[in-house]
Amino acid sequence: MNFPSIISEAARSLGANKLRTGLTMLGMVIGVAAVVLMLAVGTGAQNQVNRAVSSMGSNLLVILSGSTSAGTIRMGSGNAPTLTTGDAEAIAKLPNVQAVAPTFPGGGQVAYGISNWGTQVLGVTPEYTSVRDWPVESGEPIGETDIRSATRVALLGATVVEKLFDTEDPVGKTIRIRGQPFQVVGVLKRKGQSLDGRDQDDSVLVPITTAQSKLFGNRFPGTVRFMFVQAVSQEATSAAENDIVLLLRQRHRIQPDADDDFTVRNLTQAAEAASATARILSLMLGAIGSISLVVGGIGIMNIMLVSVTERTREIGIRMAIGARQRDVLVQFLLEALMICIVGGLVGIAIGVAGAFAVGRFMQIEVAFSAWVMLVAFAVSAATGIFFGFWPARRAAALKPVEALRYE
Amino acid sequence: MAGRFIEVEHLGKVYEAAAPGTPAALQGVSLGIDQGEFVAVMGPSGSGKSTFMNVVGLLDSPTSGAYRLNGKDVSGLTTDELAHVRNRVFGFVFQGFNLLKRISAAENVALPMVYSGAPGAERRRRSLELLAKVGLAPYADAMPNRLSGGQQQRVAIARALANHPQLILADEPTGNLDTQTSMEIMDFFTALNRETGVTILLVTHENDIAQYAGRLIRFKDGHVVHDGPVAHEKAAE
Structure with missing residues (x-):
């Protein structure tokens, strides 16, 4: 029996019983x-x-200034003018510290032409973009000279660019802030949502000195609200x-029994x-997948x-009229192979389409990995081929008369 | 003794699965069959006639004794060689027809040629030729379950003839058929034996059917109890 006729025999056999073939493929x-x-x-x-985790920047600490009290009303962290740019410079010299980014936040209306948008305005130093892992996509970052001279320059986040500019390149344009x-x-490069869902x-971003002195009038020059x-x-x-903690207590001359400011x-x-949550999530889904x-x-x-x-009798008939064991095995192997290849490809297509539909419908992100598809395909195909082949082998090893007697 | 087509000596067969105490299915059967003979094998059920047929057809193996086909001992043949003999030298016709249900009559007839390696066009040509010979030319592309019992059996006979066999083994070929159809089938076998000289080994339990053969072998309890020319009862009436 030559190979092309085995293939056509297997294909004929699959086509002859469409329900069985369809169910197996299913x-x-x-x-x-x-x-x-x-x-x-x-x-x-x-x-x-x-992505949300890494968008925060890595190995970060945040230092917030202390609270102020007005009578019995305590205002909460970040309200007292206890942190200064001087503190930031001192912290930057500590051996375990890579970089410090003192920040002076505020809010305000920004405008370009006839568009305007209310947004967060952050007074920052050049270190901010590297500490927050937030690179400048086009144009220039804020430089040391901008800090020294408190220049009126700005870096725009991607959302602000969308709100103010249509198709124009914002770099070099003049906008109005307050x-x-x-x-x-x-x-700035698009960063996405933070862990708590803020855009x-x-x-x-503007130079911190500009924010302190020109944008948000400040009764205490040189203070910052928080630093990364x-x-x-x-x-x-x-x-x-x-x-x-030690350095700031020392610099702020806090008595040993007093609270930090x-x-x-x-x-x-x-x-x-x-990250641990994400890892557990992925382990769980891996388990569900398995x-x-x-x-x-x-x-x-x-x-x-x-x-x-169920086809033992058919195998008996084929052997009675001259099929060798090998002919029967190759035919059943090919049938299993064809079913598994077609079924696997259809399965991958449906899985991908289904994932897209779920992603679209539930507004969640889906990600495909060729590796997952390969493993799913390989494991299923191996199972299908083995359990298609093994009973055929058992039947082909019978004497024809025994296989023929099978009902 | 050399030169006989089929020769068995002291053939014995014991089924492993048989209940203890059951007599062996074949107990030392010795006989020979020549080319061109039309032999009917008769006997009550359990007499060993079907076992004898399966052993001769190489569908089953004996537990003792010798079986020479064309002077060659078959006990040394590998399973592939046995398949080759079944494919080229034998043609089988069963009581239950044993057609593959999901493929057409012509494809069923072509099946032995698939295993003998004939090209597709040749298989088609020969299967149509054979179907015409058994009178089923219009049904070549019909599925077996659309055909009557007699038609299915004729498809099975056409299949048995596909590779020009030397021996047709027919196990109760008319067992599922009415009298009229049985006679048609038996007439066909007779003509085939006479015209092509193919050897036919026919198992049956009906005297009427055995009448078509030239030689009658009777089995009982695994032994041959009668072996001789068919006594034509019709003539005796």
Whole structure:
């Protein structure tokens, strides 16, 4: 028996019983589609969390200034003018500290031409973009000279660019912030949502000195509301935290029994918690994916076992009229192979389409991995081929008379 | 003794799965069959006639004794060689027809040629020729379940003839058919035996059917109890 006629014999046999072929293929389709869909949704969710985590910047501490009290009313962190640019410079010299980004935030209306938009305006130093891992996409960053001279320059977040400019390149244009003209020197790369869902791109960055002296009138020159501190490494964040507390207590001349007039928060912990959540999520989805694969595999196994065992008599007839064992095995192997390849491809297509539909419908991100598809395909195909082949082999090993007697 | 087409000596067969105490299905059967003979094998059920047929057809193997086909001992043949003999030398016709249900009559007839490696066009040509010979030319592309029992059996006979066999093994070929159809089938076998000289080994339990053969072998309890020319009862009446 030559190879082309074995292939056509297998194809004829599959075409001759469309219901059986369809059902067997369905097992394969469902197994593969379930895994691809499940993991596409899972990986998408994990990516979303990971991006939010990394958008914060890495190894970060935040120092907030202390609270003020007006009589018995305590105003909360960040209201007292206890942190200064001097503190920032001193912290920057600590051994565990990589960089410090003192920040002076405010809000205001920004305008260009006939468009205007209310947004967050952050007074920052050149370190801010590197500490927050927020690169300038086009144009120039804020430089040291801008800080020294308190120039009216601005970096725009992607959302602000969208609100103020249609198709124009914002770099070099003059916008107004709280009525004052600022030159746009650059545009920041899109950063996406923060962990708590705020749109981080809805921000304008200006030199901190400009914010302090020109934009938001300040009764206490040189003070900042909060600063981001980047530790040299993940391990150094706790040590950096202790060093900063000691240094600031010393600089602020706080008595040993008095409370701090500032607060240090370790953002790494928050990031770790979020990463751990994402990791658990992905493990869980991996587990669900594996279960789908096993369940799909069992489905494929069952239908293959039943449909091939049921054909024992057919195998007997074929052997009686001269099929060799090898002819029978190759035919059943090819049939299983064809079912698995077509079923697997259809399963991947349905899984991908389904994931897109779910993503669209539920407004969540989905991510596909060729690796997942390959594994789902390979495992299901291996199951299908094995359980299509093995009962055929058992039947072909019988004497023809025994196979013929099978009802 | 060399030169006989089929020769069995002291053939014995014991089924492994048989209940203890059951007598062996074949107990030392020795006989020979020559080319061109039309042999009917008769006997009550359990007499060993079907077992004898399966052993001769190489669908089953004996537990003892020798079986020479064209002077060659078949006990040393590999399963592939056995398949080759079944494919080229034998043609089978079963009581239950044993057609593949999901493929057409012509494709069923062509099946032995698939395994002998004939090209597709040749298979089609020969299967149509054979179907015409059994009177089923208009039904070439019909599915077996659309055909009557007699028509299905004729498809099975056409299939048995596909590779120009030397021996047709027919196990109760008329067992599922009415008298009229049975006679048509038997007339066809007789003509085939006379015209082409193909050897026919026919198992039956009906005297009327055995009448068509030239030689009658009777089995009982695994033994041959009668072997001789068919006594034509019709003539005796």
